[in-house]
Amino acid sequence: MHIAEGFLPPAHAIAWGVASAPFVVHGVRSLTREVREHPESTLLLGASGAFMFVLSALKLPSVTGSCSHPTGTGLGAILFRPPIMAVLGTITLLFQALLLAHGGLTTLGANVFSMAIVGPWAGYGVYRLLRRYDVPLMVGVFFGAFVADLSTYCVTSVQLALAFPDPSSGFLGALGKFGSIFAVTQIPLAVSEGLLTVLVMRLLVQSSKGELTRLGVLLTGTDPKERAVSAR
């Protein structure tokens, strides 16, 4: 989903930067508040960022015969809510833009918008919705991570189609083209990301019950397989 350096016209690059900035500023505030009020969560915050670092470095082959990588934003969004992921995602994208020439500074705003804002919010929304209907925790986690991953790539396709509409078939034609490059490739990878996020969440349930209870992921903190008797 990394739009390469210089590959968005200046007006688009600026517009996406302006759209992303308030989310990142809000995210920095949420992050500092979280760390100040709950210093013990720093470790788990680090682990969530680390998970994103690992997953976004894993380029995996897909059914379309091309390679892409997961995003790893679903886990942190479910644990700490999406605003914090705007910050962690921006850090990851900056690292890749500066050291790996992957993505770029001029396209940072657009990439942050897809991977660090829309992905986490969409995934978190699906997770909350499923949990509200008493869907088991791990099923919610799987679909949350799946949607966070896939929606990121859909947004990238929209961003590129807006910037480069097809000369004959226009925006929709270009959307189909970029969608087939990004979104279709991403479907099996989003499944992988869902499975890996479930794996890490299972390990967290085994090792960090107290923390998950405080964050509201586990409601009673006693039964690892609890179906979370939702009070709401």
Added chain:
Amino acid sequence: MNRNTRINALLLLAVAALAVLPLVLGLGDHKEEPFTGADAEAETAITEMEPDYEPWFSPLYEPPSGEIESALFAVQAAIGAGVLAYYFGLRRGRRQGEERALAARPDESAGD
């Protein structure tokens, strides 16, 4: 192997299968260059649709070769994996320490 470990192993196996299947089934064979990055394919699509488009900014630093680039990606994954391993190791150690302190004798329970 207890039930928990077995489920975790199955999850990892499923991810590995999803990654290996496209290679085994030869799903990249219809392409000139199989299994290139989707990001690069999008760049190609842009240059096809708008041949006049010139990227107006280039990366400040570009890894000089594919090898250096994959090394840097490996560094990124290693940093992430290291922090994750530290987290889970620390938690496990703390929990075992607490159990030991509670039991006041060498821990003999096998977890939960």
